[in-house]
Each structure stands twice: as structure tokens, then as C-alpha cells.
Amino acid sequence: MSDLAVIQAKGLDLTFQTNDGAVQALKGVDLDINRGDFVSFIGPSGCGKTTFLRCVAALETPTGGSLTVNGMSPEEARQARAYGYVFQAAGLYPWRTIAGNIRLPLEIMGFSKAEQNERVEKVLELVDLAGFGGKFPWQLSGGMQQRASIARALSFDADILLMDEPFGALDEIVRDHLNEELLKLWERTGKTIGFVTHSIPEAVYLSTRIVVMSPRPGRITDVIESPLPKERPLDIRDTPEFLEVAHRVREGLRAGHAYD
Amino acid sequence: MRSLLPVLTVVAAILAFWYVACIPMNIHFAAMQAERAGVPVTPEGMAPRREMGAIPLAARNPHIWAETWVQDKPRLPAPHQVAIELWQTTVEKKVTSKRSLVFHGWVTLSATLVGFGIGAVAGVLLAVGIVHSRAMDMSVMPWAIASQTIPILAIAPMIIVVLNSVGVQGLVPKAIISAYLSFFPVVVGMVKGLRSPTPMDLDLMRTWNASRDQTFRKLRLPASVPYLFASLKIGIAASLVGAIVGELPTGAARGLGARLLSGSYYGQTVQIWSALFATAILAAVLVAAIAAMERATLKRMGVGR
Known part of the structure; x- marks a missing residue:
């Protein structure tokens, strides 16, 4: 198990010191994410799902327990470019073209000019934006901007993709479409994906495993292995298997809230 | 082009206000000069006028208003005087001149x-x-x-x-x-x-x-x-x-x-x-x-x- 696990958390704690006293954002989180997994984190606000992802990305420092990414500390993993991170907002620079935005991490990491161009072309193709490289962000729709930001996270070929509610700000039709695209992309690239979401159908549709979390303190209440096949057309969401998983997620979320 | 009319209206309003303001500002000197030139002014004589406010004096002597816009050393020069001076000291003077x-x-x-x-x-x-x-x-x-x-x-x-x-x-x-x-x-x-x-x-x-x-x-x-x-x-x-x-x-x-x-x-x-x-x-x-x-x-x- 351990040579398969790319992200391993054991008894992870994180306590924020605020003006109102200590807030326990994560408490005793144990989780192994295996290579090639698509793991969704779902739960109400304040349950620590985003915080967990930020710990993996070394954007927050845990106050207790252990966390390894590719067998390294999160800080070392970042230096080894182990992951790409996608935020809720696309965060494209308005003064750079789409291609320029995707090239940005490559410039920072010191890729050669020729390789930069080659990689930009490749990932634009991957997210179905070929031909849009010369456009500026404001010329693209919100969905296309988010695809460009995914391309940017993929451009330097990290094994792990961390996504923090990447489609949260988009309307449902665009969201469905991007979910479908994301699954195809995951299948083609074989990346390990950690995906934070508020939406039960989104989590069930996308994931091989669903991590249900609850707040105060942020902790894992259930981990559900999805019985759904790898091939998932959008109408799989009407099958009994899908509804059963969704039901279990909903139960888990309710249980976490029971003593609120 | 559609904004031209409002812009011109504002400019015209400012210029109009400026010309009107020149009248009370320069009326005392205009009255003195008019009297010297033999034009009747009410009230007669320097002393009573000095006691008087500029606006009442202007109101009683509308026939000398034009004189308030052409003085050599007015308290408030009229817009065209400033424009002429600007023209003369920028375009007509040589740029090496001390008055340019x-x-x-x-x-x-x-x-x-x-x-x-x-x-x-x-x-x-x-x-x-x-x-x-x-x-x-x-x-x-x-x-x-x-x-x-x-x-x-x-x-x-x-x-x-x-x-x-x-x-x-x-x-x-x-x-x-x-x-x-x-x-x-x-x-x-x-x-x-x-x-x-x-x-x-x-x-x-x-x-x-x-x-x-x-x-x-x-x-x-x-x-x-x-x-x-x-x-x-x-x-x-x-x-x-x-x-x-x-x-x-x-x-x-x-x-x-x-x-x-x-x-x-x-x-x-x-x-x-x-x-x-x-x-x-x-x-x-x-x-x-x-x-x-x-x-x-x-x-x-x-x-x-």
C-alpha cells in the first residue's frame, strides 16, 4: 500500500491561532491517496477540505501528525514540482495571453524557449483550447478561462493535480461539460487528482474515492470507494448505483452535522 | 461628437459668469474714468461712490458696463484680454524675448x-x-x-x-x-x-x-x-x-x-x-x-x- 500511496496523512492536526482563540481546522486526519486515484473532498464550509489540500501543497503548515507527498515532505515535494494547483478563480494575468499565462510557470521553472512552446501547445490541445493561445483572458468565457488555468497546472507535468473547487463559480451546464472533460483528461494523463467540491453529484460523478468531512474540528467522517466503472457518461448520474453512492455521501454529511 | 454640445455649454457658462463678475470687480475704476471723460455717473463724485458696494454701483450705471472689460489694469481682466495677452506673449513674441x-x-x-x-x-x-x-x-x-x-x-x-x-x-x-x-x-x-x-x-x-x-x-x-x-x-x-x-x-x-x-x-x-x-x-x-x-x-x- 505504501509504495502506491502518493499522499499519506497520519494523525494530521492543524490549529489556527486567531483573535478569538485557537481554531482547530484539522484534527486527526488519516488518509492515503494512491497513484492514479481521483479523490474528492466534500463537506460543509469550515470542514477543512481546502485546508487539507493547502497542507498537501505546503501552503499551510500542519501543527501535528505527519504528511508526505511522493514520500517527501510537502515543502520538498513543491520544490520537486510534484503538483499543479487549480484555484476556484482562474487567476489568469490580464496582461498575458492565454499562451503567456500557461508559459508562466515554465518560465519560472527555467524551461528552454523551445520546450516552453512545445508544452504550451500540448496542454492547450489537452484542454481543448488549441488556437486560443493568442487570445487575452478577457476574450474568453469563464469556463474557457478555467480550462486555461487547468492547462497551466498541467504544463509542467506534475503527477498530482490539486483542485480547489475549480468549477464552483461556473453555471451548471458549463460545469457538467467541464466535469466530463476532466474525466477524459484524467484517463488520458493518469494523474492523481485531489478535488475539493461542495456538490454531491460532482463528487460522485468524478471520483474513485469520496472523502466526507465535517467541521469543528475539521475531520474525516467517511471514505467511500466508488463502485462506478471508469467509463462514465453523464447519464450515469441516473443509475441506481450512482444514486446509492450519492445517498451515502448525503448520509455522511448529515451525520457530521448531527450534534451541531 | 455628441458630447460637444454639453462641453461647449459649460465653457460658455463659465465665460458668461466671468464677464458678469468683471462688472462689479472693475466698476469703481470704470465710473471714475467715465466721470473724467464727462459721462454722467450716479452718484456723482468719488467720495459717495467709495462708500458704495460694487453691486449697487454697477446696478445703477449699466451704460458703463462695457468699460469694465477693456481696462489696462483691471482688478479682474476679462477673458478676451487674457486670451489676447496669451496670444501676444506666445505666438507674436520671439521665443528668446524676456516677455515671451x-x-x-x-x-x-x-x-x-x-x-x-x-x-x-x-x-x-x-x-x-x-x-x-x-x-x-x-x-x-x-x-x-x-x-x-x-x-x-x-x-x-x-x-x-x-x-x-x-x-x-x-x-x-x-x-x-x-x-x-x-x-x-x-x-x-x-x-x-x-x-x-x-x-x-x-x-x-x-x-x-x-x-x-x-x-x-x-x-x-x-x-x-x-x-x-x-x-x-x-x-x-x-x-x-x-x-x-x-x-x-x-x-x-x-x-x-x-x-x-x-x-x-x-x-x-x-x-x-x-x-x-x-x-x-x-x-x-x-x-x-x-x-x-x-x-x-x-x-x-x-x-x-
């Missing part, structure tokens, strides 16, 4: 531009330091703010006297006063601009393991450009004020400030007003030049639409 506003304008402009250059560069460098070092933020910012609370009229003579005592005079002291006024808006705008990237923008940079230097060059600096131009516009107008104020305390013989000063010595109100307008026009041209640079830069960056 182009000559005086250039003297002031050169000090303005040198001072603005110093102020803008100093402002940007200070802002970079302030954003990168907490110690500088705490130690420089209070002084920068304090420096602007001192009235420039109080400190300008000191700068000129101190520099004069070490043999520096002419353009440099004026440029330093210009720089003193213009660095502050640049510091404030640039600090704001360099800090404008959101926490998410900065987090993204961290996920790529970007160095401070890379974050600065690729994120903070380009993000600050719109803020920089906004503060440069304020800065260049302040520079012009600084250069003019720098010309006042020495009784300088050259520059727009000198024209203002000599005009007030000799009661040449038309000269004062034309120098004021020359200053305003110069300021407008300078701000417009910065705006043109801004448009070109933003367009090149792809941000301009």
Missing part, C-alpha cells in the same frame, strides 16, 4: 521635468523597498507622510537658501522642490500597485516555487503599472507647482513663477492671469502626455481595449 511666455514656460518646464524624473524614480525605488522590507515600511513611510504635511511655501525658501550657500542655483533647486512634491504620490500609488496581487495570485506563485525576485518581476511589477500611471499624473502636476513655487522666493527673473511675481509687483493683472492660464495649459498638456504613455503601455501589455 514660451521662454518663461520652458524655464519652468525644464525644472519640472528634471524634478519629476528624480521624484518618479525615487518614488518607485522607495515603493519597491517598502514592499520588500517591513523595516523600510515602518521607517520610511512615516517620514514620507510627514514630508508632505510641511507647507511647501515654508520649506522652498530654505532649500533654495541652503543650496545657494553651497553654490547651487538655477534649475537644480527648483527641480529638487519639484521632486519633493512629486515623489509622494508615486510612492503611495506604487506601493498600492505592488501590493495589488491577491493572496491567490501569490499562492499560485508559491505553488510554482517562484523566488521573491520572480514574483516581483512577473507578478507585482506588471500588476502595478495601472497604479503607477495614475500616480504619475498626480506627480507631474505637483512637479509643475513645485517648480513655480521654487521660482517665487528668490524673486527669480525667469519662469512662469517669475511672471506671476512681477505681475503682482506692478499690478499687471492681465499678465498674472495669462501666466496662470499658461500654467494650467502646460499642466493639462503634461497630464495628457502621461495619459498617452499610459494608453500605449497598457495596449502593449494587452490590457488596453
Whole structure:
């Protein structure tokens, strides 16, 4: 198990010191994410799902327990470019073209000019934006901007993709479409994906495993292995298997809230 | 084109107000001259008129209103007098003449531009330091703010006297006063601009393991450009004020400030007003030049639409 696990958390704690006293954002989180997994984190606000992802990305420092990414500390993993991170907002620079935005991490990491161009072309193709490289962000729709930001996270070929509610700000039709695209992309690239979401159908549709979390303190209440096949057309969401998983997620979320 | 009519209406309203204001401002002198020329004026005699307010006097003598717009040394010159003076001292005089506003304008402009250059560069460098070092933020910012609370009229003579005592005079002291006024808006705008990237923008940079230097060059600096131009516009107008104020305390013989000063010595109100307008026009041209640079830069960056 351990040579398969790319992200391993054991008894992870994180306590924020605020003006109102200590807030326990994560408490005793144990989780192994295996290579090639698509793991969704779902739960109400304040349950620590985003915080967990930020710990993996070394954007927050845990106050207790252990966390390894590719067998390294999160800080070392970042230096080894182990992951790409996608935020809720696309965060494209308005003064750079789409291609320029995707090239940005490559410039920072010191890729050669020729390789930069080659990689930009490749990932634009991957997210179905070929031909849009010369456009500026404001010329693209919100969905296309988010695809460009995914391309940017993929451009330097990290094994792990961390996504923090990447489609949260988009309307449902665009969201469905991007979910479908994301699954195809995951299948083609074989990346390990950690995906934070508020939406039960989104989590069930996308994931091989669903991590249900609850707040105060942020902790894992259930981990559900999805019985759904790898091939998932959008109408799989009407099958009994899908509804059963969704039901279990909903139960888990309710249980976490029971003593609120 | 559709905005032409409202713009012209506003200009016409200002000019009309100005002509009307000239009547009470200049009516006492007009009445005196009319009486000397044998035109009847009510009331007769200097003494009763002196007791009278300007508006009642104007109301009782509408036949001499026209005389208030053509005096040599009016309290308030009429718009056309200022316009004629401006025309004569810019277009009709040779630019080397001591009475040419182009000559005086250039003297002031050169000090303005040198001072603005110093102020803008100093402002940007200070802002970079302030954003990168907490110690500088705490130690420089209070002084920068304090420096602007001192009235420039109080400190300008000191700068000129101190520099004069070490043999520096002419353009440099004026440029330093210009720089003193213009660095502050640049510091404030640039600090704001360099800090404008959101926490998410900065987090993204961290996920790529970007160095401070890379974050600065690729994120903070380009993000600050719109803020920089906004503060440069304020800065260049302040520079012009600084250069003019720098010309006042020495009784300088050259520059727009000198024209203002000599005009007030000799009661040449038309000269004062034309120098004021020359200053305003110069300021407008300078701000417009910065705006043109801004448009070109933003367009090149792809941000301009």
C-alpha cells in the first residue's frame, strides 16, 4: 500500500491561532491517496477540505501528525514540482495571453524557449483550447478561462493535480461539460487528482474515492470507494448505483452535522 | 461628437459668469474714468461712490458696463484680454524675448521635468523597498507622510537658501522642490500597485516555487503599472507647482513663477492671469502626455481595449 500511496496523512492536526482563540481546522486526519486515484473532498464550509489540500501543497503548515507527498515532505515535494494547483478563480494575468499565462510557470521553472512552446501547445490541445493561445483572458468565457488555468497546472507535468473547487463559480451546464472533460483528461494523463467540491453529484460523478468531512474540528467522517466503472457518461448520474453512492455521501454529511 | 454640445455649454457658462463678475470687480475704476471723460455717473463724485458696494454701483450705471472689460489694469481682466495677452506673449513674441511666455514656460518646464524624473524614480525605488522590507515600511513611510504635511511655501525658501550657500542655483533647486512634491504620490500609488496581487495570485506563485525576485518581476511589477500611471499624473502636476513655487522666493527673473511675481509687483493683472492660464495649459498638456504613455503601455501589455 505504501509504495502506491502518493499522499499519506497520519494523525494530521492543524490549529489556527486567531483573535478569538485557537481554531482547530484539522484534527486527526488519516488518509492515503494512491497513484492514479481521483479523490474528492466534500463537506460543509469550515470542514477543512481546502485546508487539507493547502497542507498537501505546503501552503499551510500542519501543527501535528505527519504528511508526505511522493514520500517527501510537502515543502520538498513543491520544490520537486510534484503538483499543479487549480484555484476556484482562474487567476489568469490580464496582461498575458492565454499562451503567456500557461508559459508562466515554465518560465519560472527555467524551461528552454523551445520546450516552453512545445508544452504550451500540448496542454492547450489537452484542454481543448488549441488556437486560443493568442487570445487575452478577457476574450474568453469563464469556463474557457478555467480550462486555461487547468492547462497551466498541467504544463509542467506534475503527477498530482490539486483542485480547489475549480468549477464552483461556473453555471451548471458549463460545469457538467467541464466535469466530463476532466474525466477524459484524467484517463488520458493518469494523474492523481485531489478535488475539493461542495456538490454531491460532482463528487460522485468524478471520483474513485469520496472523502466526507465535517467541521469543528475539521475531520474525516467517511471514505467511500466508488463502485462506478471508469467509463462514465453523464447519464450515469441516473443509475441506481450512482444514486446509492450519492445517498451515502448525503448520509455522511448529515451525520457530521448531527450534534451541531 | 455628441458630447460637444454639453462641453461647449459649460465653457460658455463659465465665460458668461466671468464677464458678469468683471462688472462689479472693475466698476469703481470704470465710473471714475467715465466721470473724467464727462459721462454722467450716479452718484456723482468719488467720495459717495467709495462708500458704495460694487453691486449697487454697477446696478445703477449699466451704460458703463462695457468699460469694465477693456481696462489696462483691471482688478479682474476679462477673458478676451487674457486670451489676447496669451496670444501676444506666445505666438507674436520671439521665443528668446524676456516677455515671451514660451521662454518663461520652458524655464519652468525644464525644472519640472528634471524634478519629476528624480521624484518618479525615487518614488518607485522607495515603493519597491517598502514592499520588500517591513523595516523600510515602518521607517520610511512615516517620514514620507510627514514630508508632505510641511507647507511647501515654508520649506522652498530654505532649500533654495541652503543650496545657494553651497553654490547651487538655477534649475537644480527648483527641480529638487519639484521632486519633493512629486515623489509622494508615486510612492503611495506604487506601493498600492505592488501590493495589488491577491493572496491567490501569490499562492499560485508559491505553488510554482517562484523566488521573491520572480514574483516581483512577473507578478507585482506588471500588476502595478495601472497604479503607477495614475500616480504619475498626480506627480507631474505637483512637479509643475513645485517648480513655480521654487521660482517665487528668490524673486527669480525667469519662469512662469517669475511672471506671476512681477505681475503682482506692478499690478499687471492681465499678465498674472495669462501666466496662470499658461500654467494650467502646460499642466493639462503634461497630464495628457502621461495619459498617452499610459494608453500605449497598457495596449502593449494587452490590457488596453
